[in-house]
Amino acid sequence: MTALIELTGVTKVLKGQEEPRTILDGVDLRVEAGESVAIVGRSGSGKSTLLSVLGLFDRADSGTYALDGRDISRLPERHAARLRSSHFGFVFQRFFLLKHLTAAQNVAMALVNGQGWLPRRERRTRVMTALDQVGIAHLAKNRPAKMSGGEQQRVAIARALVRDPKVLLADEPTGALDLETGTIVIEALLEATTRGCALILVTHDRDHAARMGRTVDLNAGVLTERVPA
Amino acid sequence: MMRLSGRARSALIIGVQGIRARKTRTLLSMVSLFLGVLAVVVVQAGASIAERALLADLELTMGLDGTKVMNTGGSAPGASQIVEDTVAGRDDAVAMVGVSAIIGEPGVRPVNEGASPIDQDWGGGSMVCDASGNCTDPNEGKPKGQAVEVRLTALTGDVRRFRPYRQQSGEWLDFGSQPMLAPRLVLNKEAAKGFERYHVPAEMRVPGASANLTPRFIGVVDDGDYQPRAYVRMDELTTWLPSAQLSDPNSGTEMTVVMAGATPVEQVLTTKLKAIGVDSYVETINSRKDQKDQLKLMRLIFLSMAGLVLLIGVAGILNVGLATVGERVEEFALRRAVGTPRPLLAGIVLAETLLTGLFTAGAAIGCCAAALKVGVMLAGDSIPALQGVEFPWDAGVAGVIAGLIAGVLGGFVPAIRAAGIPIATVMRA
Numbered sequence: 001m002t003a004l005i006e007l008t009g010v011t012k013v014l015k016g017q018e019e020p021r022t023i024l025d026g027v028d029l030r031v032e033a034g035e036s037v038a039i040v041g042r043s044g045s046g047k048s049t050l051l052s053v054l055g056l057f058d059r060a061d062s063g064t065y066a067l068d069g070r071d072i073s074r075l076p077e078r079h080a081a082r083l084r085s086s087h088f089g090f091v092f093q094r095f096f097l098l099k100h101l102t103a104a105q106n107v108a109m110a111l112v113n114g115q116g117w118l119p120r121r122e123r124r125t126r127v128m129t130a131l132d133q134v135g136i137a138h139l140a141k142n143r144p145a146k147m148s149g150g151e152q153q154r155v156a157i158a159r160a161l162v163r164d165p166k167v168l169l170a171d172e173p174t175g176a177l178d179l180e181t182g183t184i185v186i187e188a189l190l191e192a193t194t195r196g197c198a199l200i201l202v203t204h205d206r207d208h209a210a211r212m213g214r215t216v217d218l219n220a221g222v223l224t225e226r227v228p229a
Numbered sequence: 230m231m232r233l234s235g236r237a238r239s240a241l242i243i244g245v246q247g248i249r250a251r252k253t254r255t256l257l258s259m260v261s262l263f264l265g266v267l268a269v270v271v272v273q274a275g276a277s278i279a280e281r282a283l284l285a286d287l288e289l290t291m292g293l294d295g296t297k298v299m300n301t302g303g304s305a306p307g308a309s310q311i312v313e314d315t316v317a318g319r320d321d322a323v324a325m326v327g328v329s330a331i332i333g334e335p336g337v338r339p340v341n342e343g344a345s346p347i348d349q350d351w352g353g354g355s356m357v358c359d360a361s362g363n364c365t366d367p368n369e370g371k372p373k374g375q376a377v378e379v380r381l382t383a384l385t386g387d388v389r390r391f392r393p394y395r396q397q398s399g400e401w402l403d404f405g406s407q408p409m410l411a412p413r414l415v416l417n418k419e420a421a422k423g424f425e426r427y428h429v430p431a432e433m434r435v436p437g438a439s440a441n442l443t444p445r446f447i448g449v450v451d452d453g454d455y456q457p458r459a460y461v462r463m464d465e466l467t468t469w470l471p472s473a474q475l476s477d478p479n480s481g482t483e484m485t486v487v488m489a490g491a492t493p494v495e496q497v498l499t500t501k502l503k504a505i506g507v508d509s510y511v512e513t514i515n516s517r518k519d520q521k522d523q524l525k526l527m528r529l530i531f532l533s534m535a536g537l538v539l540l541i542g543v544a545g546i547l548n549v550g551l552a553t554v555g556e557r558v559e560e561f562a563l564r565r566a567v568g569t570p571r572p573l574l575a576g577i578v579l580a581e582t583l584l585t586g587l588f589t590a591g592a593a594i595g596c597c598a599a600a601l602k603v604g605v606m607l608a609g610d611s612i613p614a615l616q617g618v619e620f621p622w623d624a625g626v627a628g629v630i631a632g633l634i635a636g637v638l639g640g641f642v643p644a645i646r647a648a649g650i651p652i653a654t655v656m657r658a
Contacts, residue, residue: 055566081569081570084566096563098250114569114570
């Protein structure tokens with residue numbers, strides 16, 4: 001059966017320094033639709049670089065990357081932008097909300113991106129649905145300055161979900177939150193997997209990693225599957 | 230209705246959001262650009278108003294471009310008769326003979342001696358000279374009274390084909406009807422002003438005429454002339470004034486033939502006049518084109534200067550634009566992360582600077598139009614050139630174009646920079 005994501009022998013070397021440094025060393029990863037995967041590892045182990053390659057922010061130096069069975073390893077930037085819009089949702093440690101926009105406008109940002117035009121009414125429906133999915137529809141008209149960290153991160157999750165992505169990539173989304181709020185955010189992310197969306201979570205938090213379907217370790221660029229205890 | 234593409238609409242929406250989020254910066258950009266756009270609008274408005282004012286009367290006084298004007302150098306007794314006979318009944322050539330005439334009380338000096346404009350005094354009357362060169366003032370010794378002196382132009386046909394006089398009231402001379410003993414006169418605006426101010430008895434004295442005439446005013450035209458002038462049918466004047474008097478330069482007459490570009494009249498008349506020893510010279514009117522060329526040059530010089538001021542404004546927008554992009558690195562990287570293509574990022578920045586340019590153009594056009602209106606209201610009565618002047622639409626178009634060009638020039642580099650922001654910025658943050 002074709003996996004949603006399939007990395008094979010992906011290598012990424014950081015150049016421009018005195019000695020080239022291998023960040024990803026022959027990474028193999030397979031993720032199915034609706035699956036949740038935690039990537040753990042020490043700082044500098046290449047977790048964020050792996051996420052960059054998965055999210056088409058960056059390109060691997062070698063190896064193949066197949067999405068829905070289609071090789072996208074060498075995709076031109078304009079096609080990559082289209083795929084980022086249609087297939088991926090991103091959540092970062094910092095929320096990256098635009099302070100001059102309301103929560104609803106921040107979420108709508110992912111819809112007003114030049115990849116197809118939606119009428120205002122449909123945009124509004126989708127935005128409110130996404131905000132509802134993360135439980136903050138009542139804050140639609142609030143600006144980020146009037147929201148707590150947890151609420152802001154949930155707005156960021158709603159922005160990631162608003163286009164119904166197939167893959168949700170989260171880079172330490174609870175890093176700036178307290179334990180309780182972090183748990184709420186993880187639940188909001190896991191909720192998306194019930195609708196068939198794959199979740200790939202980079203985290204340092206063992207508890208959050210434990211809530212994922214499986215966990216992979218990234219150590220010095222080498223990925224290993226962690227066997228459940 | 231024209232529908233914008235999805236990308237253009239996205240760029241506009243995000244651009245407007247950006248402007249609303251940074252109102253002070255937008256205002257600063259507008260301030261830096263305002264003088265440049267205003268300079269362009271003022272130069273264009275000034276040039277258009279000047280062109281309209283100059284060219285409007287030019288065709289009335291000089292004639293339409295392509296018209297040929299024949300003047301005679303020297304005179305002979307039969308010259309006017311030859312001219313009259315040659316152009317009679319033709320519509321491709323009209324003879325115009327100008328003489329002096331005083332209309333009003335008999336035996337008095339006119340209020341405007343020498344046919345000076347009604348509100349000016351040239352300080353002397355028309356002189357009449359004899360063959361030996363002795364000149365005398367026909368009004369010498371007479372008391373000043375209720376009379377207006379005009380230049381009386383006798384026409385052999387309808388001259389408006391060559392000089393498109395604008396009818397102000399009444400009617401123009403009818404050349405198809407029988408001539409009348411009481412000559413019908415059409416006044417120009419300056420002459421009409423005189424007769425409106427001085428309600429004088431209608432008796433007309435023309436030097437050399439067999440009797441004083443009783444004129445009938447039938448209309449008023451705008452002929453662009455600042456001297457009081459009246460137009461009369463040649464045959465109605467020659468009933469009272471012998472033709473020989475019309476070609477006598479000593480009595481201050483002037484003879485001109487205006488004709489179409491291609492007419493045999495020029496050749497025939499030149500030959501006939503040459504035969505009686507009268508030289509003639511023909512000039513083709515090109516005044517409108519010449520004047521336009523001169524105005525165009527002036528406009529270009531002033532627009533270049535305005536362009537330099539505009540460039541300073543562009544530098545202001547560029548400066549603010551680069552600073553803004555520097556502050557918005559994360560926003561642009563995030564937009565790329567959610568699928569916004571690079572060209573749209575550039576479009577967002579350009580939309581912001583273009584809108585800033587448009588707002589500035591609107592402000593500059595509004596200020597210029599308001600200033601002109603106030604100027605016309607305050608000084609319109611004392612400066613005739615300002616009367617009825619309206620803000621020219623082409624100055625508005627020039628302002629909008631200047632604003633758009635400034636927007637493109639000022640936004641181009643920031644747009645390129647925004648499009649080149651690496652997407653991984655959000656991952657490293």
